[in-house]
Amino acid sequence: MNHKLFNRILFCPLYSSPQKLQILFFLFLLFVSYSKFSAQQDVKKTQINFFGHIEYDFDALPTSNNSYFSLGEQDFFIVSKLTQRISFLGENVIRYDGKSPSFFIPSIERMQLKFDYFKNHSLVVGKMHTPVNYWNDVYHHGRFFFPTVDRPIAFSYLVPVHTLGLRLQGQNLGKIKFGYDLVAGNGISSTDFADSGVNTSAMAGVHIKPIDNLRFGISYYYDFIQGNVSGIHSGHATATHQAIAAKYKGNINFELFSVSASYFSDKFEFLNESCLNKSGSDSLGIAMNMSNYTYIGYTIKDKITPFISYDFIDISQKDVHVGHLSRNKLIAGCRYSVNHLMNIKLHVGILSSNHTLFNSHPHNSTPNSYEFKIQLAYGF
Amino acid sequence: MAFKKFIIIVVCLLIMGKANNAIAQIAEDLIVIANDIGVSSLTKKQVISYLKGEKNFWEKRKKVLIALPSSKSELATIVARSIYKTSSEGMQKYWLSLVFQGRADPPMFFGSDEETIKFVTSNKGSIGFIRTKNKSQAVDFLIEIKTD
Numbered sequence: 001m002n003h004k005l006f007n008r009i010l011f012c013p014l015y016s017s018p019q020k021l022q023i024l025f026f027l028f029l030l031f032v033s034y035s036k037f038s039a040q041q042d043v044k045k046t047q048i049n050f051f052g053h054i055e056y057d058f059d060a061l062p063t064s065n066n067s068y069f070s071l072g073e074q075d076f077f078i079v080s081k082l083t084q085r086i087s088f089l090g091e092n093v094i095r096y097d098g099k100s101p102s103f104f105i106p107s108i109e110r111m112q113l114k115f116d117y118f119k120n121h122s123l124v125v126g127k128m129h130t131p132v133n134y135w136n137d138v139y140h141h142g143r144f145f146f147p148t149v150d151r152p153i154a155f156s157y158l159v160p161v162h163t164l165g166l167r168l169q170g171q172n173l174g175k176i177k178f179g180y181d182l183v184a185g186n187g188i189s190s191t192d193f194a195d196s197g198v199n200t201s202a203m204a205g206v207h208i209k210p211i212d213n214l215r216f217g218i219s220y221y222y223d224f225i226q227g228n229v230s231g232i233h234s235g236h237a238t239a240t241h242q243a244i245a246a247k248y249k250g251n252i253n254f255e256l257f258s259v260s261a262s263y264f265s266d267k268f269e270f271l272n273e274s275c276l277n278k279s280g281s282d283s284l285g286i287a288m289n290m291s292n293y294t295y296i297g298y299t300i301k302d303k304i305t306p307f308i309s310y311d312f313i314d315i316s317q318k319d320v321h322v323g324h325l326s327r328n329k330l331i332a333g334c335r336y337s338v339n340h341l342m343n344i345k346l347h348v349g350i351l352s353s354n355h356t357l358f359n360s361h362p363h364n365s366t367p368n369s370y371e372f373k374i375q376l377a378y379g380f
Numbered sequence: 381m382a383f384k385k386f387i388i389i390v391v392c393l394l395i396m397g398k399a400n401n402a403i404a405q406i407a408e409d410l411i412v413i414a415n416d417i418g419v420s421s422l423t424k425k426q427v428i429s430y431l432k433g434e435k436n437f438w439e440k441r442k443k444v445l446i447a448l449p450s451s452k453s454e455l456a457t458i459v460a461r462s463i464y465k466t467s468s469e470g471m472q473k474y475w476l477s478l479v480f481q482g483r484a485d486p487p488m489f490f491g492s493d494e495e496t497i498k499f500v501t502s503n504k505g506s507i508g509f510i511r512t513k514n515k516s517q518a519v520d521f522l523i524e525i526k527t528d
Binding site: 047 | 429436467485
């Protein structure tokens with residue numbers, strides 16, 4: 001076929017010599033590029049995945065009962081190799097938003113370029129999940145990967161979920177598989193478009209994986225929140241957050257220390273996430289807040305994982321960013337892995353705001369509420 | 381004298397046969413093939429480390445390209461058990477999770493040895509598994525597995 005084409009061009013009287021040379025040169029380039037492409041044609045450059053979940057909830061509240069189905073976040077995920085060392089990751093989610101006319105909005109959750117500049121060291125630029133703890137670093141919006149139905153409570157109040165900026169990342173270094181993350185970028189008060197002031201948030205975290213499935217991590221996050229504004233990088237359920245923030249217009253020195261320990265094997269699963277938050281204002285001084293989440297699961301017959309978790313958050317009365325708060329949540333549930341693309345989780349939970357052994361601040365007691373949830377989560 | 385020679389030849393053949401088995405097999409009926417990764421031998425520990433996405437680059441600075449058996453391949457269970465210590469589905473979920481975290485590039489999944497061989501032989505920096513019976517199709521790409 002190619003020979004015929006060459007012969008036609010070479011012997012066709014319509015083409016002058018310079019034209020022939022140009023055409024042949026073009027065909028040569030085409031041939032070279034095709035050869036190069038065919039040599040590497042099996043390497044998949046782009047991968048698209050979709051994650052989502054659907055839920056049924058029954059809430060037994062002190063004053064009423066609610067029973068409803070809920071459409072969860074629908075997550076469009078894409079990764080692509082741009083060069084041997086540069087890759088792209090994008091995560092766009094359509095999720096519930098009470099302020100939207102349709103009650104659902106599209107949201108850019110991650111949009112990052114990663115440059116693997118030396119061995120296991122990388123530079124990441126863009127919008128990312130702030131790697132302050134195990135949950136935020138590993139699960140993101142994929143309910144399919146969550147061991148339970150919901151995130152820890154701290155994600156609604158204390159954890160700065162996103163950062164838009166720069167990240168230096170290292171992973172699996174040495175025998176203990178040491179990893180580090182250094183992040184600087186738009187902080188809690190910012191949006192994905194702009195920020196007021198010149199302050200950037202900063203985060204440093206390290207982790208080790210001394211044996212298979214085990215990971216320990218610690219991190220420190222700092223942000224100077226100008227005007228106590230809650231932007232889009234704070235917790236995912238920010239109704240309370242923003243209401244309190246609207247009352248106090250001074251600045252906040254926000255520090256967060258996080259410690260994570262996780263072990264996920266085929267049989268036994270354990271996760272503990274602790275946060276200590278120091279929130280300083282000119283109004284009431286320094287507020288020391290705390291949260292802890294503990295999860296234990298054990299897999300039987302390969303597919304069924306019964307689990308329990310206890311979660312609490314304790315926010316000081318001196319806090320003017322989140323606001324005085326206490327939440328305790330004890331759940332017992334079960335996860336059934338249909339296959340590697342789908343699972344079903346259900347749990348029963350008791351929620352209270354009572355003062356408990358774990359709280360260091362006084363809180364008013366309120367009646368308990370109860371919940372029952374079934375979640376179908378998928379990823380493919 | 382002839383008997384001695386015969387014994388020596390038999391012993392040599394047995395040693396060669398033993399060595400030949402040690403060359404490629406990482407698990408029962410499973411051999412490793414790779415293309416231009418800068419070394420001709422790896423320890424099992426190294427193979428597991430690369431196959432679990434713990435290293436981005438080979439020593440020669442080539443990007444690690446991983447070829448794994450898909451769930452329809454007969455090798456999926458063997459690879460999942462010997463490398464990932466899990467089921468075939470567990471291996472798929474392991475990679476889905478790692479890619480979702482943004483910590484590794486996605487591997488390629490192939491349903492047959494022929495597809496794996498085609499991929500590995502045409503992509504530098506790639507590593508994959510095939511059945512022992514098919515090793516003659518990828519003689520130049522066999523990786524020796526050393527004891528850890």
